[in-house]
Amino acid sequence: MEFLIERLPLYLEGAWVTVQLTAGGIALAFVLAMFFGILGTRSGRFPRAVSTVYVEVFRGIAALVIMFWMAYALPIATGFQLEGRFAAILAVGLNLGAYGAEVVRGAINAVPRAQVEATVALNMSWSQRMRLVVLPQAWAQMLPTFGNLSIELMKATAVVYLIGVADLTAVAQQMRQGTGETVLAFMGALVLYYLIAQVMILGIRLLERRANRRLGRIPSDGGGLLGLLRPPTPAAGGGK
């Protein structure tokens, strides 16, 4: 225990890097998921094809491969050197964004046709329909899976350690080499990862509650902070 307490500042520094990478990755993945997900619901063949290519390519290649390519191949091919953190954010963002795009597409398509017809009857344009009606309703359905994907993304940021960024994993590795305390060194990092994930899960539940309230589905368990600790529905499968 003393071992960990002494080195806590170092772990927290590493965890902070991990949190930053996660936040950056989620921001990028979210934008990409929304853009390509919405593109995938357009009626034109070309936009749909663009969406499919993005999804299949970046879902099909491992985040680590994308990151190595960004970090090592890109500088040689273009002469442009990406900072390690950026390479990592790009890699996890592109990868999880592709999963997210499928979620967005599915959630938009799941909005009842009758709702879309009502927007036609009110003469809304496509962008008004999306902004005012379709996306707000699809949002509640996207959130649980977005939550799982965000955890996956957070875990995936650990790969930056392989290109020399001092994240939480790198700190653990450094501790082990410095002290020989393998179990403590790694358990320290794993517990911090676990805690980050739990905070994220809590945050997502808050968002889910808010989204459901906005749709007039008020949680039956009375709400409150305690209610957050219980999962709203048994989460099926994982994010992948």
Place this chain on the structure above:
Amino acid sequence: MPPSDNRAAPAAADTDTPDTGSLIVFDQVVKRFGDLTVLDHLDFSVAPGERVTLIGPSGSGKTTILRLLMTLEKVTEGTILVGGEPFSHMRRGDRLVPASESYLRARRKTIGMVFQQFNLFPNMTVRKNLTEAPVHVLGLGKEEANARAEELLDLVGLSDKIDAHPTQLSGGQQQRVAIARALAMRPEILLLDEVTSALDPELVAGVLDVLRTVAETTDITMLCVTHEMGFARDVSNRVLMFDQGRIAEAGAPEEIFGDPKEERTKAFLRSVLDNGY
């Protein structure tokens, strides 16, 4: 109230040349879904301010007519004119080409629709349901849209529900909000698609009362698909009996309900009455 003119009685199923006084003209309209022909070379027209009720067995194409007018479906053949402008197609030079989305939006401006299942937006309060489209589509100011919403909610008797969520309302209340929402767009034509069919029997009267008020206090042209024969008799100038994608019989409500000529009409009216409508 504008006249229902002299077009009431004759065999409307026959082709007649669209006259210029009509607001809505269907000219040889065919609608097919795959192999199924829903509308079969349909001709009819509606004068401004007229209230037309469409009756007939399910699958006879009544709802499809409303959906075509709302541009929720596209015609397979033929032309629809609204206010003299082609609806299913647009003019390019002297040819008609399939309508673009922006062209359709311009045409849709004058038309509103109320659906069987209400289709209120669950992500908005009643107020938002009534103001979002006026603000964003018509470009009304917030206050003006709000005032209009309050006025209309008063008309449908739901002023106290303005900040409620649709899920907190009964079916009948939701449908009254949906009527107010359609009226908030100030349509010239209002399409009513079986607006009481999804309601519990005790809630039907409230909705029909609202529609009677709308009919009495405005000159909106109304096309109404319904099984409520009493309502049809009270409100409409003309009743069209549909069967298999064609107009089987057309006439003033007294004629159709009091003295139907066609065997199909008689059979249909009998079955509707037997079912307790």
Place this chain on the structure above:
Amino acid sequence: MFWDFQWTWEVMPDLLQGLKVTVQATLLGYLIALVLGLGVAMLRRVPVLGTLVHAVMEFIRTTPLLVQLVFVFALVPSTVTALTVGIVVLGVHYSAYTAEVYRSGIEGVAKGQWEAARALSLPAYRTWGAVVLPQAIRKVIPALGNYLIAMFKDTPLLLAITVTELLAMAQRVGNDEFRIVEAYTVVGFLFLLVSIPSAFIIRRLERRYAAV
């Protein structure tokens, strides 16, 4: 053009050798995930022990596979090969996911089925083996398939524990010859070559089993 096709062609056998290791690790790891995940899902119905197992699995599921790999590799004696460690850790990590999939399938089996089995006084192994699992597993086949693809894409992490899978092989041959661009790009294409058809097959499975 800086792309060297000649070189790409020459190193292809090496890369395919790496791909072979990748596929091997995926399949063996998947086998572990399928079996262990099922065990975990069944154990979860046992009081106390089930909660405990769930907590451990939750911990495994919310922490990075990479850290778990490096951690376990540092712990085990050097007689255990890196590939073995990789396969086992990969399998255990993904069993946390497959357990959830199985669980949703088991919960989807109607209560009446359990009651009917009890009414017939079926022993536990017959209840599970003949009644519950055949119904539960059929429904979750597509979801399980998705995790096969997910695992395949996580195998490059094994390079962190010195397993010469596809990416590590590309790193080696690419660095030797200073042909990193070609090496990593080819790896990307090889990944797509496997994962796009696999995704296609999964979608077919989904359609087939969703209809039931």
